[in-house]
Structures are given as C-alpha cells and as structure tokens.
Amino acid sequence: MIRFAIDLKPHTIPFVEARNEKNGEMPMPGESLVGNRLHICVAEDCNNNCIFCMEEDRDARRDRMAGQTDDDVRRMIASVDSSVKEIMFTSGEPTLHPSLPKYIQWSSEAGFETVGLITNGRRLSYRPYARLLLENGLNHILISIHGPDARTHDALTRTKGAFIQAMAGLANLTVLKREFPALKIHTSYVVTARNYSKVIEFVEVMRHFSIDQHVFNVMMPDGRGQTLFDQLMPRYSDVAAQFAKMADMLPPRDLERIFVLDIPYCTTTMLPDRVRGYVERYFHYEPEGTVRIAELTEQANRGDRELLIEERALTGEEREYSKVAKTARDDSIRIKRPECYTCGYEQQCHGVFRSYIDKFGWDEFQPVQKELK
Secondary structure, rough: OOOOOOOOOOOOOOOOOOOOOOOOOOOOOOEOEEEEEEEOOOOOOOOOOOOOOOOOOOOHHHHHHHHOOOHHHHHHHOOOOEEEEEEEEEEHHHHOOOOOHHHHHHHHHOOEEEEEOOOOOOOHHHHHHHHHHHOOOOOOOEEEHHHHHHHHHHHHHHOOHHHHHHHHHHHHHHHHOOOOOOOOOEEEEOOOOHHHHHHHHHHHHHOOOOEEEEEEEOOOOHHHHHOOOOOOOHHHHHHHHHHHHHHHOOOOOHHOOEEEOOOOHHHHOOOOOHHOOOOEEEEEEEEOOHHHHHHHHHHHHHOOOOOOOOOOOEEEEEEOEEEEEEEEOOOOOOEEEEOOOOOOOOOOOOOOEHHHHHHHOOOOOOOOOOOOO
C-alpha cells in the first residue's frame, strides 16, 4: 500500500465545467474548451517510455527540437493576440527542460489566463520544484497516470517507479493547492486493452487527491498506438460497459468530474453529453524542414489548409516555424458510413478510426435518434 505524508482523506472540491462561455453548452468539435490554445513543445526527451506514445520516432523529435532556443520560445509566447487565453507546455517531458520555470514566468507575465503543463508528474515529486513552477505562474496541470496501481502504470509506461513518483507529485500538488487555490489539477488516463477494466478503481484511488477532473483518452491509432494497435486497442463496447458501471456507482457530483475523449458518441449514450467529446483544437509551431511540415504542405497543396494554418509564421534565431493546427476531424484516419449521417450526434461526432473498423467492423455503431441533451 502506498502512503504519503499528507492527510489522504477523500477530497470534495468545486468542479469547473468545460463549457462554452457564451451559451453554457459543450463546444462543437474543433472549438477549444477555453478559446484558442497555444501548445509549445519544449523537451527533446522523456523519462517514461509509454507503449502507446504518439511520438514513436524519438530521433525525429530530437531533430525537431534540437535547434529551438529560449529566444524562439519567447517569440512564440509573444506571437499570439489577446484571443488566445491558454498556453500549454508539452512534448517529450517538459519538466526535463531547465528553462521551463522561465517559460512559465514569461507566459504569466504575457497575460495568459491559463498557463498549463502536460506532464508525467515525476519531477513534481520534488516539492521545491513543484512550488517553483506554481510561484512562477503555473495554474493548470495535466498529469498522465494510466492505472490505479504501480503494476499497471509502470507496465504501460515501461518505467519502473514511474507510478510512485507520479503519485508523490499528486500528493505534493494536493498540499500546495492550499497555498495556490487557483491551481487546476487534471489527470490524463489513456484507455487501452490493458487498463480499461480498471477505470473505476482508478477514480476511487484518486479520491484521496485534490483532482478537478479525470480525463480518459481512449487510445488513438497513432505512433506506437498504430504499431501495436492489435495488442492495445480496446473494443469501444467494452470501454463503454466500464463507464456504464461507473455512471451507476458514482454520485452525480463525482460523475461530473469525468471527461471521456475519443470514443464515438453512439457507444456511450449512458453518459451525459457534457462529460464526453473529442480533443479540442489547439495550435503549435513546427520547425521548417521536418517531415511533418512536408506532409502538411502536401495536404495544403491539395486544398486542405485546416492543419497548416500559416507557413513560415515565425522566424527564430536559427530556423523558421510554421503555425500548425491540431484537428480531430481528419479524414485520413477517421471515417463515417452512410448511417452515421442519420444520427443525432452526427454534427458532434468525428467518426471512427479506419484501422478500428478494419479490425472490429461496424457492428458496435448504431445511429442514435434523439436530440442532444
């Protein structure tokens, strides 16, 4: 049993709903939960080695990040207008970058309402480091934890000791949140064939920490997720069955803390619409000369400029960067069949991954004839 030197009583905290501020409804696909969001990739390496990582080519990531300087990051931070309210530091493991505290301070001084971090949480097990990030203006942390126990999490991250350090990081944040009440703590759980049956147990374990939201991302067939698709991809119906049990077991207030991503709406009708959806839009700067830019340029030349927003949008010290959008509606990897267009969720649904249909077929997917709740 894991023990931490804090009071581990179940926490009751206000839930901040991810709703469109204009009308109180969930955002449509492609619309950010908090307006436009800038992601800045900062780290060449990661101290985990997740079996489903979307960045399968580690050497390509190192090449992509090698020429990025502190001044380049400063220019990225300064490049956006006031409509961009949120900035997130990500890629590899950002806490390994020695300049991260400085980047967070620059972002806070630039006036971003949300200064966030996507992390495996291991370095946050050092409380002075976690405190430094919060003091510099960090107010949103998304910690990746993929199971309720060390055996599950460490196997998926292929890193012994990763779970105990991530949990120690959560314990530190729970204590520090008393000093920094604006801090929002989210967990990110990638749902695979190896851990989908443990989502309820995970939520129960997390009750001991001050978590604002649990985000469950059903694995996407990208990077290693595509390479090991046959081993790792769960059936959506099996995942949905677990969340159906969760919906029956959890009090409504606790269920509101759940958010399930990247699973077709028609498979999870037992859940309220407001706690499920797809990854929202964000953008980042991709250095020129990479394979990724070549692919996006080819797509843009075919008429699809949804991903490549602006070529050579920013000039750094040693290289130029193009502005690239993340969109979940990507026809190259998702499809719909004719029946999908009769579904009440058609406008919200991004379709089903082609590789999923190739493996499992269409039997799980039936149009839902009802209005959105």
